[in-house]
Amino acid sequence: MLGGKAFRWLNGGVTNEVYTPTTLPPKKRGAMRYGVIGSPVAHSLSPVMQLAGWSELGVQAEYFRIEIPAGGLESAVPLLLQAGLDGWNCTLPHKGEMFRLSEVHSPSALQAQSVNTVQVVQGKIHGSSTDAEGWSRALREIWPNSLPPKRTLLLGCGGVGQTIARFLPSIGCSSLTLINRDPQRAEKLHHELSPLVGNRFPIHVLDWNRPNLSVALSETDLLIQATSLGLKEEDPLPVPKELLHPPLRVYDTIYRKGETLLVRVARGRGCEAEDGLGMLLHQGALSLEIWSGKPAPLTTMRQALYQAAGRET
Template identity: 40%
Template sequence: MERYGIVGWPVAHSVSPAMQEAGFRALGREAVYELYETAPEALADRFQQLRAAGLRGWNVTVPHKEAAVNLVDDIDLAAAKAGSVNTVVVRHGRLAGYSTDGYGLATAMTEAFALPLAGSRQLYLGTGGAARAAAVYAALNGAAAIVLVNRTLARAEALAATILAAAPGLPVRCIPLADTDDVAAALRQCDVLIQCTSLGLRPDDELPLAPSLLPQELAVYDMIYGRTPFQQAASEHGCRIADGRGMLLHQGCRSLELWTGQTAPIAAMREALNKALRQRN
């Protein structure tokens, strides 16, 4: 029996076990995918425990993706440049770190909006860990321009420095969220808005951005999976919207491919993911 899992804090809410185990079944593999709730101070020990226990690989989720960079033996170039690891593969006793988040987002946006990554002009709302891996992946894979909007300008500037280190010469702008005129002007020049904040996870959250600033027909990708008030408002304003389940699906499919060397059974994993999300809600 092959063993895989996900390491996070908290992690009990994860729907990844249902999705990944459906993928393993479709491939005819006998495998389990388990939850490993791990406090930050216990992360290094957890990695060693999982290696010793014979796991073939695991996912890493909030808040551990950045810390995981220093806990693997080998690291993929894109993960190193992003400073983020969400997938660990065990090979001959060594831990190899990858980031599949950017791939997941890019694939999801192509699927939802017929928007290829190469040549796209992207605006990221929020510049935390979720945005980091996605923006660096976009920069490395042909995005034409990136705009970073954040409540705290210094955080946007820090991410901009990371992006430019990975892709020197790429046009990158930072705009404070309070400068609504500049944000609106930037949105008119972009192909997609990527909502990366946690606003929308709770029913009483404020909207991350005033819908009136959004151009009609703009593609709006919200990393939160499930319909949020912001998605609803953007849709009513005439925008094309998609929630984060596509990103979750495709980053998970890529993780499975890294672990097994086989093509992910996307349809089976999508069905299981959607079922798990319906049951959770």
């Protein structure tokens, strides 16, 4: 029960099952059909949030977790269409490849060079990105007046990391430092950002090692953790805990039930820190608006998502 109302979408219609494009059940008559594709995808809380939204809108819908391994997206897309999907969300590692495979790109997708939301319109794949706007709404919600950010360190330059980096030229920041496990990816992103930024703020690229992290974090106001580190219980911290000091703010773009290790450690060191659950909420609500053409029932979606994650709203 929440607010005196049982969440029926938590008790029926939402399962923990993970499908593949070839194991999806037959489509329910009269229902809209969506899903989240990625690898790994078993942890995703998108189904409970999206089904809560559709239920509040009075629309019968299905929403599945669909595992598609890296390198398998191009062959999987025709199978998703054959299975009757009306759209889907993309998570790691498919956002860049989904951009390439989309036939129509929204302005948000073109800015991000990435797609996390697909809508099938008359058989054509329309790609959008709600990541950057979802991130900015989440930040404004938890830390009012935090945008534009000041000195920003971006850890991870693929997927959501490069999407946030491409968004920053539109709002500005004091400085941006890029660090990636593959330094060539950071250099490539730097090269692509430079004409967008001009002389408005400096961009630095550093190799991923402790000395560089120590110097960079001492000169950083906002750390954005945009790698996949933390999705698995056994993952190490992305940065040594000794380097985390207030007034540094830490935003971890991933999420887990409970909180990520980075968030727990950063708070223990006295830093303000949040994980990506709020970002998931807002980007998911924006996806629902694309699919439905109606305002998303944000309060309902938040309650369902946070209850599933074991959090307070």
